[in-house]
Amino acid sequence: MEATQLSPSAGIIQYATDKRKKALILAGLCLLLLIVFLLDIIIGSVRIPLREVFKVIFSHTENDTWRYIVEKIRIPKAATAVLAGCGLSVGGLQMQTLFRNPLADPSVLGVTAGASLGVAMIMLAGGSIATLYTIKELGISGSWLIIVAACMGAAAIMLLVMSISGTIKDNVMMLIIGIMIGTITLSVISIWQYFSSPELIKDYLLWTFGSLDGVTGSQLYLLMLAVAIGLIISFLSSKLLDALLLGENYARSMGLTAKRARIIIICSTSLLAGSITAFCGPIGFIGIAVPHIVRSLFNTSNHRILIPGCCLIGTILMLLCDMIAQLPGSQTVLPINIITALVGAPVVIWVVLHRNTISRQ
Amino acid sequence: MMNNPLPLLRTIGLEAGYGRGRKKVSPVPGPLDLALHAGQLVCLLGPNGSGKSTLLRTLAGLQPALKGSIEITGAGAGKLKPAQLARKISLVLTDPVRYSNLEVWSLVALGRYPYTGWMGKLSDADKAIVAWAIGATGIEALLNRKIATLSDGESQKVMLARALAQDTPLMMLDEPTAHLDLPSRIQLMQLLHQLVKRTNKGVLISTHELDLALQVADEVWLLQAGGQLSKGAPEDLVLNGIFETVFDKEGILFDKTTGTFNMHQGSGKKITLTGEGAPVFWTKRALMRQGFTVAPPSSPLNEQQPTADHVRISEKDGRTIWVLEQDGKTGQYDSVESLLDALK
Numbered sequence: 001m002e003a004t005q006l007s008p009s010a011g012i013i014q015y016a017t018d019k020r021k022k023a024l025i026l027a028g029l030c031l032l033l034l035i036v037f038l039l040d041i042i043i044g045s046v047r048i049p050l051r052e053v054f055k056v057i058f059s060h061t062e063n064d065t066w067r068y069i070v071e072k073i074r075i076p077k078a079a080t081a082v083l084a085g086c087g088l089s090v091g092g093l094q095m096q097t098l099f100r101n102p103l104a105d106p107s108v109l110g111v112t113a114g115a116s117l118g119v120a121m122i123m124l125a126g127g128s129i130a131t132l133y134t135i136k137e138l139g140i141s142g143s144w145l146i147i148v149a150a151c152m153g154a155a156a157i158m159l160l161v162m163s164i165s166g167t168i169k170d171n172v173m174m175l176i177i178g179i180m181i182g183t184i185t186l187s188v189i190s191i192w193q194y195f196s197s198p199e200l201i202k203d204y205l206l207w208t209f210g211s212l213d214g215v216t217g218s219q220l221y222l223l224m225l226a227v228a229i230g231l232i233i234s235f236l237s238s239k240l241l242d243a244l245l246l247g248e249n250y251a252r253s254m255g256l257t258a259k260r261a262r263i264i265i266i267c268s269t270s271l272l273a274g275s276i277t278a279f280c281g282p283i284g285f286i287g288i289a290v291p292h293i294v295r296s297l298f299n300t301s302n303h304r305i306l307i308p309g310c311c312l313i314g315t316i317l318m319l320l321c322d323m324i325a326q327l328p329g330s331q332t333v334l335p336i337n338i339i340t341a342l343v344g345a346p347v348v349i350w351v352v353l354h355r356n357t358i359s360r361q
Numbered sequence: 362m363m364n365n366p367l368p369l370l371r372t373i374g375l376e377a378g379y380g381r382g383r384k385k386v387s388p389v390p391g392p393l394d395l396a397l398h399a400g401q402l403v404c405l406l407g408p409n410g411s412g413k414s415t416l417l418r419t420l421a422g423l424q425p426a427l428k429g430s431i432e433i434t435g436a437g438a439g440k441l442k443p444a445q446l447a448r449k450i451s452l453v454l455t456d457p458v459r460y461s462n463l464e465v466w467s468l469v470a471l472g473r474y475p476y477t478g479w480m481g482k483l484s485d486a487d488k489a490i491v492a493w494a495i496g497a498t499g500i501e502a503l504l505n506r507k508i509a510t511l512s513d514g515e516s517q518k519v520m521l522a523r524a525l526a527q528d529t530p531l532m533m534l535d536e537p538t539a540h541l542d543l544p545s546r547i548q549l550m551q552l553l554h555q556l557v558k559r560t561n562k563g564v565l566i567s568t569h570e571l572d573l574a575l576q577v578a579d580e581v582w583l584l585q586a587g588g589q590l591s592k593g594a595p596e597d598l599v600l601n602g603i604f605e606t607v608f609d610k611e612g613i614l615f616d617k618t619t620g621t622f623n624m625h626q627g628s629g630k631k632i633t634l635t636g637e638g639a640p641v642f643w644t645k646r647a648l649m650r651q652g653f654t655v656a657p658p659s660s661p662l663n664e665q666q667p668t669a670d671h672v673r674i675s676e677k678d679g680r681t682i683w684v685l686e687q688d689g690k691t692g693q694y695d696s697v698e699s700l701l702d703a704l705k
Contacts (some may be wrong), residue, residue, distance in 0.1 A: 095636040100460050239481035243474055245463060247456045249423055253446030277620065301463045304480065 022305060029312040035232060036319040040081065041074040045322050045331050048074075076216045080223065081318040084212065084280050085290075087227045087272035088309055089314030090234050092287030093294070094269050097241045097303070098262065099175045105287030106273030108175060108204045109266060110157045110182035113189075115277035116208065118153020119146055120189045123204045141269075145277050146207065147219065154274030161270070165262055174262065209335030210281035212322055219279065223285055226275035231311070233268035239301035240264065245301055260322060283337055285344030290314045292351045317343065367435050368396040369531045369563040370420065374429035374592030377412065377419040389419075390588045394431055397565060399530065402557045404574035404595075405567040407584030408608065413567040414455075414585065420565065421533050422446050434530060447475035451527035453520045453534040459509045461570055465519050466504045469494055472526025494525035498552065514545030521552070533565045538573065546570065550577050571608070575599070583607055631656060632704075636674025640681050644674060646696045651704065672700065 041053050048066050056070040099108070100322035122145055141218065152274040161181060165174055193201050215223055240261040243251040248258050276283065295301070321339040372395045378387030389412040398401050408415045418424050420431060422438055427683070431438040433449045441449070451472070458468070471496065473487040495501055498518045508516060517537055524532055533606050534553070538546040554577040557564050568574055574581060574595065579594045583603060591603050598604055605615045631654045634645060673684040683694040685703055694700040 102460075232694060236479070239474070239477070239479060242471065242481055246458050246468070246471065249454050249456050250452070250458070252423060253447060253450070253452040253454075254471065255442075255444035256474075257443050295462060299464075300467070302467060324375065 033312055033316050036316050037078055038324055040078045040319045044326050047119050065217060076220050077212050079220060080212045080215045081322045082315045083227045084276045084283060085314035085318030086311040087230060087276045088286040089290035089310035090231060091269040091272040093291040093306055093310050094265050096242055096291050098265050099171050106269055109161050109178045110185055111154045111270045111273045112277050112282045113182040113185035113284040114157025115150040115154040115274060116282060117185050117189055118149035119207055120144060120192050120204055122149040124200050125190045150278030154278060158270035158274060162266060165266055194352055207281050210283045210337035212280055212336055215279045223275055223279050226271055230268045230272035235307050237264050238307055283340055285340045286314055286318060288345040289348045290317060294347055296351050368398050369434055370397040371432045375426055376428035377416045378427050383538055387427055388588060389416045393590055397563045399563050400561045401579045402554060402564045402577060403580045403582060404578035405565060405582045406574050408586060411584045411586050414589060417533055417535050417567045421450055421452055431599055444475055448492040448530045450533060451524035451529040453455045453524050453537055455535050463508050465506055468508055469526050490528055491526050494522045503640040509623055513540045517549060531563050535567050537566060538568060538570055546573060631669045633669055633671045640674045644697055647701060651701060694695060
């Protein structure tokens with residue numbers, strides 16, 4: 001065959017140097033991630049010197065307060081930020097590829113709305129004194145009850161979306177159905193809010209602001225497990241995602257079983273978005289913004305690079321948002337959801353204006 | 362090759378369309394018995410809305426057949442798994458691919474999808490085939506561009522390279538020349554024609570561009586609006602008048618002698634024309650556009666009307682001149698435009 005006689009063309013050599021550049025960017029981001037992670041532990045209402053942080057982690061410190069803060073509050077919070085950053089960004093990337101829509105994010109499947117419905121049911125039902133007591137005792141974000149409710153709400157919507165996705169033919173229909181289910185769910189919550197007392201609504205609203213605090217101990221391990229499974233499925237399906245870049249028909253002509261691929265991708269996204277929403281509340285904008293930053297930075301569409309890239313950038317951005325939320329030098333902490341939107345939206349605008357990664361349809 | 366007993370693609374009693382049961386819409390009721398052999402370029406021709414795309418998508422396995430069966434290299438298409446089918450048929454579709462943000466090399470490399478492992482990593486052999494596909498389509502200069510930055514013609518060549526990289530015995534292209542300018546169309550068709558001869562692939566192209574199809578097709582499948590299909594060598598379909606009946610629309614005539622459609626029926630003043638070579642052809646076209654009925658001077662038309670205007674094309678000092686004899690006067694013109702001005 002002629003193929004063997006042809007030497008690799010200039011483009012392929014260029015491709016190799018590109019690869020080296022990408023590896024360099026990847027290494028730089030890892031370093032940045034480490035720095036941001038440590039900064040996130042240092043910064044807060046109580047400033048803890050870096051040396052003391054290292055002492056807590058690697059040896060022993062005499063200052064019990066600092067050790068408590070670092071071990072029980074700062075590190076779990078930073079770890080939660082890492083998990084949320086990874087999971088939401090990769091979920092967003094998967095949705096943007098599956099639906100070939102630059103505005104898609106994990107919430108388009110209605111999973112986030114489903115989790116909110118679960119939480120609303122617990123908080124706004126308001127009948128049972130036991131419920132209120134648990135919430136008051138354990139705090140809103142740390143309550144197992146809230147987490148279980150959010151998980152069940154997310155799972156219910158996810159099952160509904162999955163059962164529909166098995167019967168329909170194309171992804172645009174899936175996108176519309178997902179958004180509509182989300183809208184219906186949010187309307188149900190609104191009706192509930194309308195008939196609830198102001199105090200109950202306040203509790204629910206606080207949950208919707210999102211929070212990285214309070215996910216500790218066994219909760220953190222559970223979240224870690226869910227996000228890890230979601231990320232592994234997602235990384236294993238990078239070949240499916242690559243094929244879907246050309247649309248469903250081309251993907252099928254290359255041997256992809258479209259329905260199976262869709263179910264796998266929806267499944268891992270639901271797991272990622274559902275678990276994170278359950279533990280941290282609905283955190284917006286990371287899912288939309290990060291995939292765009294990654295595509296523009298690595299200048300590629302290859303999901304074997306994009307998925308780790310999303311994990312890195314998502315994590316860094318989430319940790320940065322968390323630091324900003326602490327309002328360094330003050331005692332006030334802003335809700336994380338506000339910060340992700342304030343940081344995420346300008347980033348998306350900048351990317352759209354400066355890099356031609358979202359091409360014309 | 363044409364006598365190969367086992368066709369790459371064969372249909373038996375095929376009916377193509379959408380939907381099931383009562384809601385069935387069947388633009389191609391058939392039943393169709395078709396065969397496509399290795400080394401053959403077949404053009405699926407038909408007016409808009411005749412069901413070309415539906416039939417092509419059905420043959421490609423993108424939508425189920427309503428009735429009948431399709432065999433790909435002797436095996437029932439329904440029994441093939443998607444991954445197996447992907448090693449038999451590659452496609453160039455009309456679906457937009459611009460959004461993908463892919464660079465050209467990666468897009469072509471996606472053609473190796475059915476052969477790579479679960480991570481999609483390319484072996485050296487895969488890369489060699491990708492390089493061959495890039496060379497065969499002549500897109501080396503585009504490799505580092507994004508698909509979104511390419512022109513329609515370039516992008517179509519890239520999609521063809523991707524299909525070639527898929528290395529299948531059968532290739533199907535849905536309206537590959539749509540949106541292309543004339544030179545790009547001819548270039549693409551030429552490329553396909555050469556590829557068929559060089560690689561011995563079987564290629565099916567759906568198009569409504571009759572003139573191009575007539576030049577490159579080994580066989581034409583001509584689909585009519587009602588869903589009947591006539592097949593044969595393009596020349597046979599011209600000579601037995603099938604083209605004329607299928608493409609028959611008001612004010613449009615298929616000219617058997619030139620193989621082209623004429624928009625303008627000469628109904629106005631008669632004019633006679635003499636001369637040689639290309640200038641005669643183009644002058645005739647210009648005159649017909651202006652509504653003249655053009656005839657050579659020896660035709661019976663001329664004898665009935667001896668006073669008809671006459672245009673004589675000749676050469677003077679190496680340049681073409683047009684001599685118009687009108688009502689006994691004679692004028693000389695140096696371009697078709699000035700001749701037409703004089704006739705107004």
